[in-house]
Amino acid sequence: MTDAHTTGPFIAAIDQGTTSSRCIVFDKDGRIVSVDQKEHEQIFPKPGWVEHDAAEIWTNVQEVVDAAVAKAGITAADVKAIGITNQRETTLLWDKNTGEPVHNALVWQDTRTDALCKELGRNVGQDRFRRETGLPLASYFAGPKVRWLLDNVEGLRERAERGDILFGTMDSWVIWNLTGGTDGGVHVTDVTNASRTMLMNLHTMEWDDKILSSMEIPAAVLPEIRSSAEVYGSAKGGALAGVPVASALGDQQAALFGQTCFAEGEAKSTYGTGTFMLMNTGETPVNSYNGLLTTVGYRIGEQKAVYALEGSIAVTGSLVQWMRDQMGLINSAAEIETLALSVEDNGGAYFVPAFSGLFAPYWRPDARGVIAGLTRYVTKAHIARAVLEATAWQTREISDAMTKDSGVELTALKVDGGMTSNNLLMQTLSDFLDAPVVRPMVAETTCLGAAYAAGLAVGFWPDTDALRANWRRAAEWTPRMDATQRDREYKSWLKAVERTMGWLEDEE
Numbered sequence: 001m002t003d004a005h006t007t008g009p010f011i012a013a014i015d016q017g018t019t020s021s022r023c024i025v026f027d028k029d030g031r032i033v034s035v036d037q038k039e040h041e042q043i044f045p046k047p048g049w050v051e052h053d054a055a056e057i058w059t060n061v062q063e064v065v066d067a068a069v070a071k072a073g074i075t076a077a078d079v080k081a082i083g084i085t086n087q088r089e090t091t092l093l094w095d096k097n098t099g100e101p102v103h104n105a106l107v108w109q110d111t112r113t114d115a116l117c118k119e120l121g122r123n124v125g126q127d128r129f130r131r132e133t134g135l136p137l138a139s140y141f142a143g144p145k146v147r148w149l150l151d152n153v154e155g156l157r158e159r160a161e162r163g164d165i166l167f168g169t170m171d172s173w174v175i176w177n178l179t180g181g182t183d184g185g186v187h188v189t190d191v192t193n194a195s196r197t198m199l200m201n202l203h204t205m206e207w208d209d210k211i212l213s214s215m216e217i218p219a220a221v222l223p224e225i226r227s228s229a230e231v232y233g234s235a236k237g238g239a240l241a242g243v244p245v246a247s248a249l250g251d252q253q254a255a256l257f258g259q260t261c262f263a264e265g266e267a268k269s270t271y272g273t274g275t276f277m278l279m280n281t282g283e284t285p286v287n288s289y290n291g292l293l294t295t296v297g298y299r300i301g302e303q304k305a306v307y308a309l310e311g312s313i314a315v316t317g318s319l320v321q322w323m324r325d326q327m328g329l330i331n332s333a334a335e336i337e338t339l340a341l342s343v344e345d346n347g348g349a350y351f352v353p354a355f356s357g358l359f360a361p362y363w364r365p366d367a368r369g370v371i372a373g374l375t376r377y378v379t380k381a382h383i384a385r386a387v388l389e390a391t392a393w394q395t396r397e398i399s400d401a402m403t404k405d406s407g408v409e410l411t412a413l414k415v416d417g418g419m420t421s422n423n424l425l426m427q428t429l430s431d432f433l434d435a436p437v438v439r440p441m442v443a444e445t446t447c448l449g450a451a452y453a454a455g456l457a458v459g460f461w462p463d464t465d466a467l468r469a470n471w472r473r474a475a476e477w478t479p480r481m482d483a484t485q486r487d488r489e490y491k492s493w494l495k496a497v498e499r500t501m502g503w504l505e506d507e508e
């Protein structure tokens with residue numbers, strides 16, 4: 001993969017994602033020099049429960065770093081900084097004396113804390129959490145997962161109160177290990193990751209004592225909250241020993257940064273396992289009244305934080321995986337496009353993949369998936385089409401909510417992620433949004449964003465203008481759909497969504 005035309009120095013980015021960990025080496029023009037990637041096991045102990053083995057993840061991270069550096073044919077001396085980005089909300093507690101996780105990490109998709117969230121809502125009130133943290137009370141976020149671990153791992157609460165236990169999302173776990181682990185590892189997180197815990201006050205950017213006490217989480221377990229672009233420490237060991245670790249951003253915020261959405265109103269949507277659309281809203285947090293999250297977009301060193309509105313969709317690429325792995329209707333993810341293109345339309349079928357309830361803009365844990373509009377006419381090809389349309393309609397719903405909350409009409413959407421290689425999906429998206437959809441040359445915007453933030457922290461790039469200059473359009477799709485047809489189909493989609501709700505009863 002090494003590009004013969006690139007010369008150092010370089011920035012390395014580590015993306016610890018939901019399905020894999022990867023390391024990418026970038027040059028000064030933001031071009032990819034080398035990549036290495038490794039998947040880790042998805043552990044499903046019960047329906048709705050999703051776990052990761054954090055020790056396996058750390059081993060994989062070390063391997064991909066060493067391999068990416070080797071593939072680039074460089075040494076630590078050529079690398080000016082390491083940037084970290086990560087799956088957000090996934091929660092780990094570990095023993096600071098041994099470095100051993102006390103339990104598998106609870107993954108963001110895990111719904112085991114639904115009942116706990118309901119109880120917290122009754123006792124403390126939904127609004128309290130939203131006001132201070134920008135988030136609705138939901139099993140998606142880290143705080144309730146920490147509480148679950150403290151309540152369910154024997155003896156853990158006492159150990160945590162004694163100060164022997166550290167909490168972190170995957171950024172903290174990777175940085176702590178990378179900077180030495182039990183031998184002086186730094187225990188930090190950045191504002192973007194902290195903004196997904198439900199424990200950080202969005203206005204002060206500090207842990208919120210009242211929320212900690214209502215969640216019964218001891219402050220002793222918490223990492224220090226730092227900006228997204230500054231030197232936290234340096235790597236100890238491995239191919240990048242001695243290199244400063246200089247950024248951390250949750251993966252969706254990193255993609256916002258990598259897509260250079262630095263101006264208010266600029267938005268990106270990342271199409272992977274799930275889909276996450278973020279809009280830069282500037283230096284003041286915008287409250288959402290339409291089911292979006294208020295979150296931190298990024299904070300560069302001492303500068304003011306930049307906020308974002310986010311629409312999170314739990315199931316998009318994973319629906320394609322489900323069609324492949326559970327249904328056996330396609331052999332590869334890419335085949336969904338061929339199958340969908342073999343018919344003209346969805347044949348009247350609408351697929352709402354509320355597999356783990358509905359996230360934005362509904363936040364309904366009681367919803368479960370439906371395929372609506374079935375008749376004898378519908379074939380697997382129509383279902384394939386409905387699968388792709390589900391991603392596009394869900395984005396449309398988020399985009400509508402963003403316009404209502406921010407007052408900004410979407411003029412174009414920057415996209416990235418694995419699903420953007422699907423042309424039919426991208427065209428459908430443009431049709432349903434009635435706006436252009438653009439994809440940049442470097443589709444690895446998550447790693448790129450982490451690299452950019454790390455590069456800014458060490459002066460590798462002077463400012464965000466220099467980063468903007470690197471953004472280049474690779475593809476664009478423009479709307480071709482008749483407005484009446486779009487409105488009619490949108491109505492059918494919304495009817496199908498209604499049918500998912502209330503499937504789970506209170507006691508389930």
Ligand SMILES: Nc1ncnc2c1ncn2[C@@H]1O[C@H](COP(=O)(O)OP(=O)(O)O)[C@@H](O)[C@H]1O
Nearest residue numbers: 019272273317318320321333334417418419422
């Ligand atoms: N051609 C395609 N059409 C539709 N979905 C695709 C296609 N290629 C990959 N995907 C989906 O994209 C996801 C992988 O994208 P990626 O950005 O690597 O995800 P993540 O970062 O969440 O692991 C998978 O869920 C896969 O099913």
Ligand SMILES: O=P(O)(O)OC[C@H](O)CO
Nearest residue numbers: 017018087088108272273
């Ligand atoms: O690892 P990804 O790309 O599936 O992203 C996961 C999100 O950060 C969850 O909030």
